[in-house]
Amino acid sequence: MELEKPHPVPEHSLAQPLVQLERVEKKYANHTIAVQDANLLVREGEFISFVGPSGCGKSTILRMIAGLSEPSGGNLQVMGGTADSARKSGRLAYVFQDATLMPWCNVLDNVALPLELKGISRKQRTEESLRVLELVGLKDYSKSLPRELSGGMKMRVSIARSLVAQPDLLLMDEPFGALDELTRQTLQQELLGIWSANPRMTVLFVTHNVFEAVYLSTRIAVMTPRPGRIVGQIDVHTSVPRQEDFRTSPQFNELASRVNAVLRH
Template sequence: MTVKTKNVLVNMSGLSKIFPNGTTAVKDVNLEIKEGEFICFVGPSGCGKSTIFKMITGLEDHTNGELEIFGHSPDEARKQNEVAFVFQDHTLLPWKNVRDNVALPLQLKGVSKKERYAEAERVLELVGLAHTTTMLPRELSGGMKMRVSIARALVTRPRLLLMDEPFGALDEITRQSLQEELLNIWQKDSSMTVLFITHNVFEAVYLSSKVAVMTPGPGKISSNIEVPYAYPRGDQFRTTPEFGELVGDVSKVLDH
């Protein structure tokens, strides 16, 4: 499979964010993100990665520059229900079972119980958790909880999926398994664009079609590095000289 690139989905031009206390979190970010891309953002803590994601979703206003999502403002794009966010914490409601947690975004939109349950079961099948519909979050492992969180994001069939270090708290075996599952899900949807924050360079190179490297705060994008290797990618890709070389290249940019 070749990397899927279509129309510009997200456009940032001179994007900056200054907080009321005077701290400049993001300064002059310029980036075009095309439909179907998988872009990982890497950079030191405090460089503004999460701030960029919050501005894209409309959770934070930008101070200067331009930001368009699907050709609209972030607030307008959010009203279209085509942007979904997965946080590092699974944020599941402990009193609701798995199916109800996944169906919650559709419930808030007023979708009928029959339809939202059907959609919830569809995405639970997609993430390999069809057998967990009636289980409560406390009965799930950490990896299963994150799968449920991903399913909840996918239930609205978003065009743009933002993921802020979703695998950071998981053990390495579970993390690699979820990386492969995430790529499988992305490849099945020809129109979904994924933006993914990570501190792990190995993860960034394995997952993405491009790696956006950010400078220490105030954050700028210093490099936008292509990952010119075809999908699907399996464990064997992690052991190739090409993978190791690209990991080294990204690490060198981070170091400087």
């Protein structure tokens, strides 16, 4: 397999973590403990996937980092401050499981929404939106309405919308879970290409799919059943962008086996 240049991690990122969880807990009003004693350090430029059984708190952790849910205990810092301040800064973006597009707006206007909310001129937000639509292969569909798109195309629009403001931190909650396998692999490849072209961008990705986590990540955080704790972190020392034959390589199978072993035990 031909080796590519590894995705660089900026040297200055070694001094200051982008995201830090120290004994973070999330307890709901009905006394359900979704996350308990979660510890994680995220550096700039990493691609970290969370895997674990259903209901283990993967999405809960992502929502707390995004400032959409408050921790019940522990310490959570995002970009040197609170998760809420990071969310309000506009430096992070969130991609949900569903595309959550505005059905009455065309593709271009859906993608341009974050820039419109920032008060960016129409000319500039159109230029930036077309740029990211070209990245995800949808520039020719800029005038289409969401109902005219396939599921995979809608998710591409959602990803483009998250990228248009050039976030430092991209949070993705099972964005490919409802897609067929071929579309899923295509979007995995596109996502890796976009991330590898932006070495300062950090991605936190939730998935149930071990093979998806191995293919995409520089590190995989494995969680226990509820109450969710991070019990294993597995580094993926493979250069990016990754070639398709990585999926059938001995290294890929060995990494997937290691992740499954932690999940089982």
